[in-house]
Amino acid sequence: MPSSYLSFRFRYINEKGKPTSFFYHQARIDDGIGIRLGEDSIAIADLHEVVRYGNQIAMILKPYLTLHKHISENILPNTSSIVIEVGDDLAADAKSAIDQHRTAFSSLMRKKQLVAEGRGYQFRVAQCPDCEAVIDLTDRKETPYVYCKYCEVLFDKHRELMPKSEDYKVCPECNYYNRVQHYPEFHFYALPKQRKMAYKEHYCCDTCAQRYHEQTAWKNSVYLLGIPFNVRLKNKMARGVNQLYQGLTEANRLAQDGKIVEADALYGLLLLRNETHPAILFNMAQGFYKAEMLDKAYRHFEKSLEMCSNYQPTLDFLELHKGIKWKVIVG
Ligand SMILES: [Zn+2]
Ligand SMILES: [Zn+2]
Structure with a gap:
């Protein structure tokens, strides 16, 4: 068992997504007690699932538990979950401490x-x-x-991370593996009597960002004010792409648009540099699937599992599409 522990400040969040108090309470995660929240605690064994979104952590508890007073008061209606907001930018650390335990x-x-x-x-x-x-x-x-x-x-096997593995993930928007980061999304809405501006962040991959860029570039050309933001977006897209993954953004875009011949050629080049990469094989498989080439799709899903037998995105895709009669081919 790990001997690490973590202390942090938290507030309970209600069903409207708002904190239930002005002040923060103290929380602590360690071996002996599990998760201590103020005066109450939750045993590690009682957690069913833990999800983080930004600085909030949702803890889904096993049903029919006897809970301490404040925890049961903060269970969201019709669920067995509590949501807390973690202070001081420690939500990611808190989530990973909980995961470790x-x-x-x-x-x-x-x-x-x-x-x-x-x-x-x-x-x-x-x-x-x-x-x-x-x-x-x-x-x-x-x-x-x-x-x-x-x-x-x-x-x-040697517990070495794949290159840039911390930055490259399956994109929550398009489900393809690529560099994923926070992008500013910028929209102007021209209304007859007022001009409204919305500015928010978007967590997605470079391919999705490219699509947003094209949409917002068109919108912003009407209102010149938006241009500096678009330049910023474009700079962010161009910056720091790992050499090994050069061409991945374009390959994914072609694959998503069903242009599998062009995508396949680009993926082929990427595989020369990363021949055993389970996630590139996963992207290719999705491209073949999109182009309705099911036998090739299955072969590439299989290859991605031959490189990484617990690669969850591939396992999830196959589980989701288990109704399909995949034709297994060799080679
Ligand atoms: Zn990990
Ligand atoms: Zn994406």
Whole structure:
């Protein structure tokens, strides 16, 4: 079990997404108590799922628990979840401390269970070099890479991260692997009597940002004010693309638009530099799927699992489309 602990400040969030108090309370995560929230606590074993969005963390609790007073008061209506806002920019650290404890606990339970079934020798785990979550690999084939679904990185047998793995993920908008970052989204709305401006951040990949850029460039040309923001967006897109992934943004865009012949040629070049990359194989598979070339799609999904047997985006895609009769081909 990890011996790390973390203290932070938090406020409960209500169903309208607003804090329920002006002041923050103290929270602490450690081995002995689990998660202490003010005077109350939640045992690690009682967490069903934990999700972070920005500085908020949602904890979905196992049903029918007897909860401490303040925690039960803050359960959101019709759910078994609480949401907290974490102060001082510590939400990502808090989430990963919870993940460390949760995964260490559940792998211990898994080991006990396997030992009880006389299969203790099959127990296999890896610890993520980035967030230190313990990843259960029992019943998974041994492959060159391991995926951490908690912080979405890929790493090898020596616990070396794949190049730029912290910045490259499956985009929450288009589901393709690429560099994902916060982009400013900029819109002007021309209304008859008033001019309204909206400015917000967008978390997406370079391909999606390129599409936004084209849309907003057109809109902003009407109101020159918007141009500096668009230049900023364009600069952000161009900056710091890893050499290994040169061409990935274009390849993904072609694949998403169903232009698989052109996309395939670009992916081919990318694979020369990253021949065993499970996520590039995953993108290719999605491209073939989009172009309705199901046999090739399946072969590439399979290849991505041969490189990383627990690659969750591929497993999720296959699970979601399990109704399809994939034709398995060799080669
Ligand atoms: Zn991780
Ligand atoms: Zn995207």
